[in-house]
Amino acid sequence: EDKVVQSPLSLVVHEGDTVTLNCSYEVTNFRSLLWYKQEKKAPTFLFMLTSSGIEKKSGRLSSILDKKELFSILNITATQTGDSAVYLCAVTGGSNYKLTFGKGTLLTVNP
């Protein structure tokens, strides 16, 4: 059974701090790893990673995948209060339509 573990489960920081969120996985026939941001109900897509060692970047957010060690990190630099959300990591494996999610990391950014 595919498995995704995220850490930490929650994190409180001050505006301007840099944070690193972790995602480790066990999956049969790995295809891709995805990061989502969930502020209220609808998770919004951030990144999809398929190749090891290639950083994806969007503004202050970046992510990288290590397929050898089976993990990914999501970095957020110069955090803002609007970054407060649950960040979800998910993987696809043998079924390339089914996402297996971790429980998420609750990030709170205080002013």
Added chain:
Amino acid sequence: GAGVSQSPSNKVTEKGKDVELRCDPISGHTALYWYRQSLGQGLEFLIYFQGNSAPDKSGLPSDRFSAERTGGSVSTLTIQRTQQEDSAVYLCASSLAGGLGSGNTIYFGEGSWLTVV
């Protein structure tokens, strides 16, 4: 529509009653998914539609749960004889095609928050 639309956004029902949750995917998206998010848990896959057929319904937790999709568009998730453990957010998502990959990802709706009392 511009995004995945779900209704109702909130539903409170009595234990034992049936409920129907509706999903209207992004126009042109052939693949549709239902996920469930219980308190403190990650999203849990329920069912996947490609067009009107459901090649994978392995995540439906019991035979009280069923889903259908008509016209390759709107989908309805039905829960019969609801139980308290069914309380969760039910999220619908759609994608342009069934295989997730570069350039094809899934987009989620706002969800339907179901509370069974």
